[in-house]
Every structure is written in C-alpha cells, then in structure tokens.
Amino acid sequence: xxxxxxxxxxxxxxxxxxxxxxxxxxxxxxxxxxxxxxxxxxxxxxxxxxxxxxxxxxxxxxxxxxxxxxxxxxxxxxxxxxxxxxxxxxxxxxxxxxxxxxxxxxxxxxxxxxxxxxxxxxxxxxxxxxxxxxxxxxxxxxxxxxxxxxxxxxxxxxxxxxxxxxxxxxxxxxxxxxxxxxxxxxxxxxxxxxxxxxxxxxxxxxxxxxxxxxxxxxxxxxxxxxxxxxxxxxxxxxxxxxxxxxxxxxxxxxxxxxxxxxxxxxxxxxxxxxxxxxxxxxxxxxxxxxxxxxxxxxxxxxxxxxxxxxxxxxxxxxxxxxxxxxxxxxxxxxxxxxxxxxxxxxxxxxxxxxxxxxxxxxxxxxxxxxxxxxxxxxxxxxxxxxxxxxxxxxxx
Amino acid sequence: xxxxxxxxxxxxxxxxxxxxxxxxxxxxxxxxxxxxxxxxxxxxxxxxxxxxxxxxxxxxxxxxxxxxxxxxxxxxxxxxxxxxxxxxxxxxxxxxxxxxxxxxxxxxxxxxxxxxxxxxxxxxxxxxxxxxxxxxxxxx
Numbered sequence: 001x002x003x004x005x006x007x008x009x010x011x012x013x014x015x016x017x018x019x020x021x022x023x024x025x026x027x028x029x030x031x032x033x034x035x036x037x038x039x040x041x042x043x044x045x046x047x048x049x050x051x052x053x054x055x056x057x058x059x060x061x062x063x064x065x066x067x068x069x070x071x072x073x074x075x076x077x078x079x080x081x082x083x084x085x086x087x088x089x090x091x092x093x094x095x096x097x098x099x100x101x102x103x104x105x106x107x108x109x110x111x112x113x114x115x116x117x118x119x120x121x122x123x124x125x126x127x128x129x130x131x132x133x134x135x136x137x138x139x140x141x142x143x144x145x146x147x148x149x150x151x152x153x154x155x156x157x158x159x160x161x162x163x164x165x166x167x168x169x170x171x172x173x174x175x176x177x178x179x180x181x182x183x184x185x186x187x188x189x190x191x192x193x194x195x196x197x198x199x200x201x202x203x204x205x206x207x208x209x210x211x212x213x214x215x216x217x218x219x220x221x222x223x224x225x226x227x228x229x230x231x232x233x234x235x236x237x238x239x240x241x242x243x244x245x246x247x248x249x250x251x252x253x254x255x256x257x258x259x260x261x262x263x264x265x266x267x268x269x270x271x272x273x274x275x276x277x278x279x280x281x282x283x284x285x286x287x288x289x290x291x292x293x294x295x296x297x298x299x300x301x302x303x304x305x306x307x308x309x310x311x312x313x314x315x316x317x318x319x320x321x322x323x324x325x326x327x328x329x330x331x332x333x334x335x336x337x338x339x340x341x342x343x344x345x346x347x348x349x350x351x352x353x354x355x356x357x358x359x360x361x362x363x364x365x366x367x368x369x370x371x372x373x374x375x376x377x378x379x380x381x382x383x384x385x386x387x388x389x390x391x392x393x394x395x396x
Numbered sequence: 397x398x399x400x401x402x403x404x405x406x407x408x409x410x411x412x413x414x415x416x417x418x419x420x421x422x423x424x425x426x427x428x429x430x431x432x433x434x435x436x437x438x439x440x441x442x443x444x445x446x447x448x449x450x451x452x453x454x455x456x457x458x459x460x461x462x463x464x465x466x467x468x469x470x471x472x473x474x475x476x477x478x479x480x481x482x483x484x485x486x487x488x489x490x491x492x493x494x495x496x497x498x499x500x501x502x503x504x505x506x507x508x509x510x511x512x513x514x515x516x517x518x519x520x521x522x523x524x525x526x527x528x529x530x531x532x533x534x535x536x
Contacts, residue, residue, distance in 0.1 A: 136474055149484060
C-alpha cells in the first residue's frame, strides 16, 4: 500500500459553461472554472500557491495560442489574483488528465505548497481549410505511412481497434449501445451536461449516422469548449473547508507497449492498461469489487469497455456482456460513468470523470448519488496508448 | 478513389527513402534488423527490439491478412473528402506478427471484407513520382 494514501484530498470542483457555441474565449472559460473551484472549496484566490495542468490540444495541428486554443500555467498566473509567489507548478505533457493531479499530490506531500489548483481547458477546434483531421497535403515522419491512404484521424484508429475487438471476442454493437444509453440517462440527471435535456432511445442510437464504421455518431464524445478545475490540499487542511473532502487513496499511470504502425492496435490493451490498474489497486489497497462506481474514459465509446477488462472489472473479452442487463445503471451492481461520460456531458478529457468521482464519495452527486458511496475510481485515456487514474474515498 | 492529385504525398527522408524507391520499382521492401531479424516498420535509425544499427531493407512476399478494417464516412480526412465513404484496411504481413501496413480497398469490397481475409500487394501510381503500395483481396 502507498504511504501517501489518504494524505491529500480534492476539496473543490469548478465548471465553466460547457458549450458548442462559446460566448467567450477559452481563457475566460478557464478563469470561470478556476474561480468556481476556489469558491467551492471555501478558499480565497491568494491562498492558491500551487498550479498544475495538462494543456495538450485535442489533436496535432489544432493550434496552440495561449488563452484561445490552450490555457497554460502562465496564463492562469497572469489572469487570476493568486498567491503573490506561486510556490510550485507543473505543466504535464505525458500521461493524461489524472497526471497533473498525481503531480499535485506529490507536491503537497512534499510540502512544496498548500493549495493546488488543477484545470483542464478544452477548445473545440475549427476545421482547417482544405481538410480536417490528419495531416495536411504533405505527410512527414510516421504520418507518411498513414496519411497517403487517408488513415490519419483518431476515430479511424479507434474504429480499427473496435472492429478487431468484435472479431476477437464476437462482440456486437449492442455493447456500445448499452454504454451510450447508460451515459445519456445519467447525463439527463446532470445539469452541467451538454445533453442534460436530451434523452436518447435505442432507435436514436442505431439510426445515427456512421462516422467511421463500425463507430457511429453516438460513439464519439461531444466536442465542446469548456474547462473543469479542481482544488487539492493536504488532509489536515481539508477537514475545515466548505465541503467534505474526497481523499486520494491511490493512483496509476500506463506504460505503453512497443509501438507498431497503429497507435491503437488492440492487442496490447490488457497488458498496457493492466500496467495502470495494478498500480491503481495496489497503491490504494483496494480492488474493483470495492468500487461503488467507476468513471472510465469514453472519448470514444469502446475505450470504456477496454478499461472494464484491463482494470479487472470483468475478464478479457467479456466487457460486451458485462455492460448489458442493467449492471452499469445507477441502481446496478457497478454504476458506470454516472455523470454521463464524455459521450453525453462533453469532451472534458477525463476531468468530468474525476469531478464526478469526487461528487459521489462526498455525497454531492445530486440525483445521481449512489447511496453510501465510499470509493470510486476515475481512469482516463485509452489502455493501449496511455492513461492515468485515481481512486478517491470518503474516509482517509 | 477519385482525384489522386490531392492525396497527401509522403515527405521522403533518409530513413524512408528505400521503402518509397522500392515501391516505384514495384517491390515491397521493409527495414529489417541484421542482428535479430526483426522487421521495423516504420523504419528507424536502430532496431526497436535489440537496439542494433545493422539495418537493411529486405523484400517481402507482399502477402498478408486483414488485421482490421473501417469505412470512413466523415468528410474529414485531408485529401479524401470526396472519397467518403472509403475503406481502410490494416494488413498484417505474413513475415511477422503485428508487422502492419495500411491500405485502401475499393468501395465495392465494403460488404465482403472480413478480418483474416487474404490480401496481396499491388502498386498504385499516383503521378509525380508517387507510387504507393496497395493491397487487394485474393481468394485462398
């Protein structure tokens, strides 16, 4: 078990508007989310003395203007009246959304700072003239082995992995439909969700248009502008704040497999995702059976299924049957993506998953509350490429 | 495939030149490690498995199987906007597990292509000196 278990906690959550038609630039949405998180914790901005973010763009070439396309640490330093001397910061470029949280936990335990603000701001990129995804007309580096055949967008790579999964395990689209419908039902109970007021039927799912067959529109997250922010502190400070703390009980990050041509070749997902899960469970001294809910990344729908297997919620190849029959509903045995996931809340790259895990163990999950939730895990990324995850608990 | 001139063209570099020059001559050549025999694709400056720098290009049979496939419907891929829906396959070449290449199949194969189907290389001349390996379905 990890010696840092329960020594730090997430004590504040802030959301900006999550929207496809933003009325303000990304930098100001980030300021909204950061202010909301500080207020939610019951703190004042000058008490924040640590900062961490993961500012990666949604895809290569999407633009990186600070405050427009991404929101860096320095942008927040310059646009929020925080502590006059920021004692510690980190801008993470590997891993995924939980990675800056993991770094914040380390910094707090080391005594580098007392209150850390972590955020993730995401801009919905506009299509570039002459072609959207992938590379432009000249394909350099490894793209020269993909782009000349038009196989250069992330959804195509996910579609290839899912096709392979269906072949290996005999799964069908029913599995993805069950996941998408579950997420939509939960989003209908989440006032921050993009699809808060829009239910979805089974027919809606199966009649939606193909994007990259065998993945359809509702297998994709909702590209939005928005920002989610969190506040972390050490346990001794956490007890006296506005809301109950969600203690950080454990974490894990992926190690990636040896690269092939495909970033998302399916065959590695158990081994690669397992490298995260072993650390996650061992550090917390908890296992999948002890999770009261699971928030598993769904930038593209099949990722959730792969995580269920790689993290040991079910056996390899059994994810498709595991998610059927009500098991993953709010009232089921393993409530899954209880806030609606990226599929129905919006593309916050896993921050929504972590925020919901915090809400569930602190009794703040509104109509979605799992009675008596004690421990919830949030895992982001794709198991065959990269990911990071944390477990939060009600008790330290 | 419609207008070939707008397809992305490979920016050939030191490492990848032998692959593209072989394609122009109608041969499928992949970098292979002289020390451990591992095929590295895309090519690298040292072997991904044993770190040896004894690398040379070696001709493949051009036969393989469909590892996976997808039909892209979104008009969102540079140079392929007018082709959608179009078929991509990933070919696993017979020389080594997970030695993968991408290719296109004609739209008429959309309903018949299956994972595991046998395929064979051919070479598609796109003009201006660009020749790309492609694969087609073959019967057993």
